[in-house]
Structure formats: C-alpha cells, structure tokens
Amino acid sequence: MSYDESQPAPRRRFGLNPLTLTVATLVPAAVVGVLVWQGLGGSGDDGGNAAAATASASPTGRSGTLLGDGVPGDAEPGGSGPASPGATDPAKGPLAGKVVVIDPGHNTRNHLHTAEINKQVQIGPTSKECDTTGTATNAGYAEAAFTLDVSHRLRDLLKKEGATVTLTQDDDRPFGPCVDERARIGNRAKADAVVSVHADGSAVGNRGFHVILPGLVKGGGADTTPIVGPSRDLGEHIAGRFAAVTGSAPSNYIGDGTGLDVRKDLGGLNLSTVPKVFVECGNMRDPKDAALLTSADWRQKAARGLAEGISGFLAP
Structure with missing residues (x-):
C-alpha cells in the first residue's frame, strides 16, 4: 500500500466510556477536560502525529534489492530497483548509437516444416532453399538450439555496451525466416553490423571455427560491392577475438589456418547491404568440438569473443 504524504495524517477517533459521561455531569467543565484527557491517555494530536510518522517512514515507491549476481531486483515484479554499484549506463557505453543485428541460424522447429523451408528463394x-534444419551433435544437441543460446548471450553483452540489438528470430515463429528475409531484416534496420551465428556439421577430426565473408556478387537484386571490404574487416576482428577468448583454434579444414572463408552461395550474405558475416563456431560432429559447444561456460566465452570482435569493429 502506498502512502500519499501530501495529505494530513488522519486523527484517531475514540469512544467515550460511561464513567467519563457520569463525571462530566457532576464537575465543572475544566475538571471534565482533565478527566477526559486522563481517561483517554493523551490528545488526539499525538495519535495524528504518530500516524504521520508512520506514513513518513513508509515507502512511497518500490524498493529494490541486489540479487546474488549484482543485478537489481525488486520485491514486486515490475518494480525498479537501485542501480548496481559501478554499473555502466548503457546510453553512455562505447556502442551507444550503434545498431547490431544478430541472426541465430536455422530454427528449432524447421524440421516440422520441411515443405516451407525447401521452397526456393532468390x-x-x-536460387536456394528458404532455410535448412541445421546440424546436431551425435547426442542430439541441435545447431538451432546452440545458435539461439549464443545469440541471447551475445545480445545481452552488446546491450550492456549500449548497442541497439535486434534478432532475426527468437524462437517466435514456426519456421525460418527464409534466408532472403534474414538479409532484409538487417538491411531495414540499417545495421552497423550483422552476425549470423552457426555451427558446422563436418567430418570427425575437422575442428575449429571459421568466419564466412561475402564474395563479390552482382545480379538478381544482389550487389555486395559496398560491403565486401567492411565485412572482411568485421570478420577479421571477430576471428581474432574469438580465438583469444575461447581458446579455440581456427578451422583445420577451411580457410588455410586463417579462420576466414569467402563464399558467394549464401543468400544472407549476397542480399545484404550492410556489413555481415557468418560465424561457424565449431564442428558439432566432432566429439571434441561438440564437448565445447554443449558447455554453457564455453558458449558464454563464444558470445564474449563475438561481442569483443563486433565492438572492436564498431568502436576501435
């Protein structure tokens, strides 16, 4: 219950007992006043002041508490708690004013909509199929679940740095989106950077990450000329920080040890008008890489490596 301190505190109301009434009829008015005061134990003003003190001590808004991880929490849902000591105001962060689109590869329900995702798009x-189901570890951990988890972690890190972040999908649609729509989402957002999060499905023994860069493509509504250079810059920043933060080596089967690969057959890159890369974080079909990809601690490192690469590109 909230208290409005601008209103006067209510006076306490007391009833008169029979003894008081009897005395009042037998003694002068002055004596009556004394007896009534004694019978009631004090003046109404004291009670009113006590009520005012209670109202003053009561909160006029919700008070927050610091949770175990230092994140402001509230006694009631929707309340606003105090800022964590030393917290950085995102509006003043190094990525304030920057727009980043994160594209979690595939969709956890694509396998239920094979007809739709097999439809060809330009x-x-x-042309190419709208989308695919993605790969999985031998134990059944789906690439789509991995990409969404890492994307959520990456989003949170970037927002703390002040970036405006959009996801192309957040497990909020039955399938897709199709690869051409994924590109349009980044274009419409006028993103400063777009990163599509993936994991590979190659042979056992093939290990490591690689970043896919757009090649020069013209025709059919595509022209990557303006983004080839900036996308390579973005990819190089990500490759460097991803290796440093995760401890993973660049791919031993793609990119000749550079961790970089150029492709012209990916609609998400071909149709982009803003800097964009794909990141294959590891090989889900290799047991050693799979052990990393299924580790929550490692996925947090992967997200941080991506975030630091993006930040280095946007705020050098």
Missing part, C-alpha cells in the same frame, strides 16, 4: 543470380 539469392542473387541463383
């Missing part, structure tokens, strides 16, 4: 001079 990706420039050629």
